[in-house]
Structures are given as C-alpha cells and as structure tokens.
Amino acid sequence: MAATFELEVATPDRLLVREQVTDAEAPGRNGYLGILPDHAPLLTELAPGVLTYTTSGGKRSVVVGGGWMEVLPTGVRVLATVAENPNEIDLKRAQAALDRAEQRLKESGEMDIPRALAAAERARARVAAAAQFGR
Amino acid sequence: MPSLIDFRRRIRSVKNTQQITKAMKMVSAAKLRRAQEAVLAARPFANMLGQMLGNVARAAAGSDAVKELPLLQPRETVKTAVMILVSADRGLAGAFNSNVNRGAQKFIQDQPGVTFEIESVGKKGRDYFRRRGFAISGDHQNFSRKPVYADVAAVAAKVSQRYAAGEIDAVYVAYNEFKSVMTQRLQVEQVLPVPLTESADTTEYIYEQPAEVLLASLLPRYVEVELWRSVLESTASEHAARMTAMDAASRNASEVIERVTLQMNRVRQASITREIIEVVSGASALK
Numbered sequence: 117m118a119a120t121f122e123l124e125v126a127t128p129d130r131l132l133v134r135e136q137v138t139d140a141e142a143p144g145r146n147g148y149l150g151i152l153p154d155h156a157p158l159l160t161e162l163a164p165g166v167l168t169y170t171t172s173g174g175k176r177s178v179v180v181g182g183g184w185m186e187v188l189p190t191g192v193r194v195l196a197t198v199a200e201n202p203n204e205i206d207l208k209r210a211q212a213a214l215d216r217a218e219q220r221l222k223e224s225g226e227m228d229i230p231r232a233l234a235a236a237e238r239a240r241a242r243v244a245a246a247a248q249f250g251r
Numbered sequence: 252m253p254s255l256i257d258f259r260r261r262i263r264s265v266k267n268t269q270q271i272t273k274a275m276k277m278v279s280a281a282k283l284r285r286a287q288e289a290v291l292a293a294r295p296f297a298n299m300l301g302q303m304l305g306n307v308a309r310a311a312a313g314s315d316a317v318k319e320l321p322l323l324q325p326r327e328t329v330k331t332a333v334m335i336l337v338s339a340d341r342g343l344a345g346a347f348n349s350n351v352n353r354g355a356q357k358f359i360q361d362q363p364g365v366t367f368e369i370e371s372v373g374k375k376g377r378d379y380f381r382r383r384g385f386a387i388s389g390d391h392q393n394f395s396r397k398p399v400y401a402d403v404a405a406v407a408a409k410v411s412q413r414y415a416a417g418e419i420d421a422v423y424v425a426y427n428e429f430k431s432v433m434t435q436r437l438q439v440e441q442v443l444p445v446p447l448t449e450s451a452d453t454t455e456y457i458y459e460q461p462a463e464v465l466l467a468s469l470l471p472r473y474v475e476v477e478l479w480r481s482v483l484e485s486t487a488s489e490h491a492a493r494m495t496a497m498d499a500a501s502r503n504a505s506e507v508i509e510r511v512t513l514q515m516n517r518v519r520q521a522s523i524t525r526e527i528i529e530v531v532s533g534a535s536a537l538k
Contacts, residue, residue, distance in 0.1 A: 126296040128400055128476055129289065146459055159307060160459030161468060184469065186303050193299050197472070 119153040122191030127199045140169040142185050158187040164241040181238045205242050214239035258515035269504035276497035283490035290483045297480045304469050308447045311462030321415035322470040325444045329420040331366045337426035337485040338376030345496035348375040354437040355425040395486040407475040414443045426481040427488035435488035
C-alpha cells in the first residue's frame with residue numbers, strides 16, 4: 117500500500133469528501149497543482165475546475181466552483197464555495213448557464229464583467245466535468 | 252359549584268389545545284431533524300475556514316499590507332456597533348426568543364458609551380428592541396423557514412461594507428447555539444473586526460498568491476460563513492426549543508384533563524348519591 121494522506125473537501129453546507137488518497141490534482145488559481153503525500157505546506161486560491169484524486173477504490177473527481185486549498189503536514193483541506201460530484205451535475209442546466217454567461221460577455225455594455233466571467237468559468241468547469249466523468 | 256356541563260366544556264377545550272400543541276411538537280420534530288443535519292454539515296467548513304484564516308494571518312502577521320485590510324483593522328474607540336440578532340419569526344418556543352433578546356440586551360448594557368444598532372434576523376428580536384427604542388438598521392425575516400446562503404451573505408456583505416466604510420466600529424452576532432435537543436446556549440460573538448485566534452504554531456507556507464491577496468478573499472467569506480453558521484444554529488435551536496416547549500405543554504394538558512375529569516366524576520358521584528338518598532328517604536317517609 118502506497119503512502120496516503122487525508123483529503124477533505126468542504127462547502128458551506130456539507131462535507132463532500134473525507135478520504136485517504138494517494139494523490140490529488142487541484143485547479144489552482146495559477147494552474148493545476150498535483151499533490152502527493154508529504155507535500156510542503158501550501159496555501160492557494162482555487163479556480164473553478166475539476167479536482168481529481170486517487171483512493172484505494174480508484175480515480176475520483178469532484179467539481180469545485182472556486183475556493184481555497186490548504187496543504188498541511190496532516191493532509192489536504194479544500195474549502196470550496198461550491199462543489200459537486202460529477203453525477204450530480206445537470207448537464208443541460210450547466211450548458212444553459214454557460215451559453216447565458218457567454219452571451220452576456222459578448223453584449224458587455226455596463227454589465228458586471230468580472231461576475232459574468234466567473235459565472236462562465238464555473239459553468240465551463242461543470243460542463244467539462246459532466247462530459248468527462250458523468251453518467 | 253360548577254355543573255357537569257361546565258366540566259365537560261373545560262375538558263373539551265383543553266383537549267383541543269392539546270391537539271394543537273401535539274401537532275406543533277410533531278411539526279417541530281420533523282423540521283428539527285432537517286435543521287440539525289444542516290448545522291452538522293455546516294460546522295466542518297466553518298471550523299476549517301477559521302483555522303485556515305488563523306494560519307494565514309499568523310504566518311503573514313507583521314506585514315503592512317495585511318494590517319491595512321479593512322476587515323482586520325480594530326478601532327481605537329468603539330462608538331457605534333451593530334448587533335446582529337438572530338431570533339425566530341414566531342413565538343411559542345419556550346424561552347428561545349427571550350433568551351437571545353435579554354442576552355443581547357445585557358451585552359449592550361455592559362458596554363456603556365457604545366451606541367448599538369440592531370440588524371435583526373427574525374421578527375421577535377426586532378419587535379423586542381424596537382419597543383425599547385433601539386435603532387433597527389436592518390430587518391430580515393423568513394430566514395429560519397429554509398435558510399438560504401445568499402440571503403445570509405447579503406447581510407454579511409452589508410455589515411462588512413459599513414465597517415470598511417468606517418460607519419460602524421464593531422459588529423457582534425447574538426444567537427442560540429444548538430448544543431442538543433434539550434439545551435441551547437446563548438452566544439454573543441464578535442464578527443468584525445475579525446478576531447484572530449492566537450497560537451504559537453507557525454507553519455511556513457508556500458504561497459501561490461501573496462498572503463494579503465489570500466486574506467482579502469478569505470475574510471469576507473469568513474464573515475459570511477460565521478453568520479451562516481449562526482443562522483443554522485439558531486434555526487435548529489428554535490425547532491428544538493419549540494419541540495420541548497410543546498411537549499411540556501401537551502403533558503401539562505394531559506395533567507389538567509386528568510384533574511378535571513377526577514373533579515367531574517366526584518361531582519357526578521355526589522349528585523348520584525344525593526339522588527339515591529332522596530329516593531330512599533322519600534320511600535321510607537311513605538312507610
């Protein structure tokens with residue numbers, strides 16, 4: 117059995133994951149980060165994207181809609197503003213949200229650009245995850 | 252001496268009340284289960300966020316950029332403060348509402364010289380403080396029916412903004428913490444300036460972003476999550492308090508019914524005895 121560390125993924129309304137994993141890959145604000153056991157303590161903001169990790173039962177993934185990740189000597193904690201299992205995603209709804217966000221960005225005007233951009237980013241992550249892992 | 256009909260009426264009325272209290276108890280029990288699950292699910296995030304915030308703040312303490320973050324800056328003198336009061340929209344929950352109200356009032360009285368405004372979540376708290384002439388800076392209702400994160404976040408954003416703008420010097424939250432179904436404990440906590448837990452443990456972190464950038468995004472979220480947790484705790488406490496109160500009321504009603512029934516039977520027996528005596532003495536008078 118390879119070395120493992122504890123991965124916790126929490127959102128304001130639930131604890132989504134608490135498992136022993138052998139590796140994890142998280143969507144950092146500056147690009148994806150791979151975490152292996154005994155990683156140095158690290159703190160980063162997370163961008164919307166797919167968090168993948170390997171347990172004894174195989175590869176798993178969850179979609180996070182942004183948040184923070186803290187790598188501690190004892191394990192990895194992900195605090196996500198939103199997080200879902202890929203099979204919980206409503207692909208149609210996510211696709212619709214993505215279309216809507218892109219539409220808004222095209223029209224721009226006095227729209228709230230950062231907000232629309234963030235919405236588009238979140239929707240894109242959901243769509244990608246649903247297409248890749250869902251069903 | 253009340254007549255038999257009076258007793259029957261009394262029993263019927265108490266039975267009706269009992270039916271209502273029983274129904275309310277059942278409803279609260281069902282709602283409590285959901286509210287309890289929500290609190291338990293929300294606690295890990297709140298705790299982890301608090302720890303993470305503490306870790307970053309400690310590791311980055313001393314840096315000027317961090318000291319300048321508005322939500323961390325304490326004021327030299329506190330003149331005006333906001334009390335976020337989490338109460339219920341309805342009564343009939345035992346000591347639930349008066350607990351928060353009186354606790355918050357005591358907290359306010361213990362700080363003379365500070366003008367408090369009340370940001371009220373729940374109708375009962377608002378009514379209490381309005382009657383006592385406090386300024387109500389905000390009035391939010393219907394949170395406890397089904398708490399929605401966005402509603403709570405809006406309140407958090409409002410107080411954070413007012414604090415950053417220098418309108419207010421401190422923000423507190425008062426709510427009933429859900430200990431167990433039987434016990435709810437009043438909590439008054441400081442929300443702003445964000446209190447940081449002191450600890451000797453300093454882990455050296457690799458920062459992907461500068462500490463002040465991380466803190467700037469963590470702090471508003473922390474305020475939101477603290478309020479969110481307070482609202483969930485209060486919701487669970489409300490249902491628990493109501494359930495206990497209604498259970499006590501139902502039991503009380505049973506007692507009253509028992510006592511009145513006993514009295515009624517005694518009166519009925521007495522009248523039967525009297526009638527028999529009348530019949531017997533009437534018969535013996537004929538002999």
